[in-house]
Amino acid sequence: MEDLRQKYLAAIAAAESEAALEEIRVEALGKKGEVALKMRELGKMTPEERKVMGPKLNALKDEINAALAARKEALADAALEERLKAEWLDVTLPARPRPAGTIHPVSQVTEEVTTIFADMGFAVAEGPQIETDWHNFDALNIPPHHPARQEFDTFYMHRDAGDERPPHVLRTHTSPVQIRAMLEHGAPIRIIAPGRVYRSDYDQTHTPMFHQVEGLAIGKDISMANLKWTLEEFCRAFFEVDEVELRFRASHFPFTEPSAEVDLRCSWEGGRLKVGEGDDWMEILGSGMVHPKVLEAAGVDPKEWQGFAFGIGIDRLAMLKYGIPDLRAFFDSDLRWLKHYGFAALDIPTMRGGLSR
Numbered sequence: 001m002e003d004l005r006q007k008y009l010a011a012i013a014a015a016e017s018e019a020a021l022e023e024i025r026v027e028a029l030g031k032k033g034e035v036a037l038k039m040r041e042l043g044k045m046t047p048e049e050r051k052v053m054g055p056k057l058n059a060l061k062d063e064i065n066a067a068l069a070a071r072k073e074a075l076a077d078a079a080l081e082e083r084l085k086a087e088w089l090d091v092t093l094p095a096r097p098r099p100a101g102t103i104h105p106v107s108q109v110t111e112e113v114t115t116i117f118a119d120m121g122f123a124v125a126e127g128p129q130i131e132t133d134w135h136n137f138d139a140l141n142i143p144p145h146h147p148a149r150q151e152f153d154t155f156y157m158h159r160d161a162g163d164e165r166p167p168h169v170l171r172t173h174t175s176p177v178q179i180r181a182m183l184e185h186g187a188p189i190r191i192i193a194p195g196r197v198y199r200s201d202y203d204q205t206h207t208p209m210f211h212q213v214e215g216l217a218i219g220k221d222i223s224m225a226n227l228k229w230t231l232e233e234f235c236r237a238f239f240e241v242d243e244v245e246l247r248f249r250a251s252h253f254p255f256t257e258p259s260a261e262v263d264l265r266c267s268w269e270g271g272r273l274k275v276g277e278g279d280d281w282m283e284i285l286g287s288g289m290v291h292p293k294v295l296e297a298a299g300v301d302p303k304e305w306q307g308f309a310f311g312i313g314i315d316r317l318a319m320l321k322y323g324i325p326d327l328r329a330f331f332d333s334d335l336r337w338l339k340h341y342g343f344a345a346l347d348i349p350t351m352r353g354g355l356s357r
């Protein structure tokens, strides 16, 4: 019995898998196992012998069972230990690296502008970048031979000789969206239209593609005073200062009457712009009361409706607010520039949370 005991306990201790343990169990305790066979021999023994051997064999059986169970648990523990080692994870590492990309200043400023005007009840409208020259010029009271058409330095779409389709242009301003919005929705209407525009121009403050945001408010009694308040309110919110001073300068646009260009009081100190103080004036937008002919072209009765419009350069706003000196760099796709001037992807501008922080 002692031989059996030693043999099986040693085998169990050396077993390396559950399958090996099962083989040992069958060999020792199975129906034809060595210990089971010994049990059977009890029947041939005298009662006295049986009294001694019976409990001993039972104890041996229990001991082997217990050793099997213990070894099985030890193997499971070791397997778990292996797995934990292999699947080790340092939870003290930062969960995720900071996103490498940044939001482009033009996108950021577009979001800021949209947020401010949305707060004043303006919806966002859009139009195509490839526009008919009717929407871009004629409907805006810029007739075929008006000098403004040259002024704009327009990119015209190519037309083969004999192509009868009406001419298309890369829109030179967002003003045609006024026409589209009124044709679609009529009056009253209050929209802004941010987007890309194109002109054949290239220097430090001009690129052939740039961005504008158009504004349009048409109602029964909307006046120049409403325009002034709206733009002042916008500038206060956009430049994040308590006071702004605007200067409305009489000007001329074919699509407004009267027309005004708007300058912003500011100062330049050490290359840094300060808004609302100083002796400089910075032109930031064109505006006016929508010309009756424009309302007419867009299917709105000028005897019943009137209102204001304005057009702001988005890139210009971005340069002013964030102190970016050269417009051309906006569109170079230089990652170092984007890293410097870009905005964190999750900092979405809101009126309550702040626009730019």
Ligand code: DAH
Binding pocket: 172, 173, 174, 175, 214, 215, 253, 255, 256, 285, 286, 287, 288, 289, 309, 310, 311, 312
């Ligand atoms: N469309 C003009 C431009 O691109 C800007 C502008 C001026 C828009 C006056 C307007 C406006 O809506 O009323 O220079």
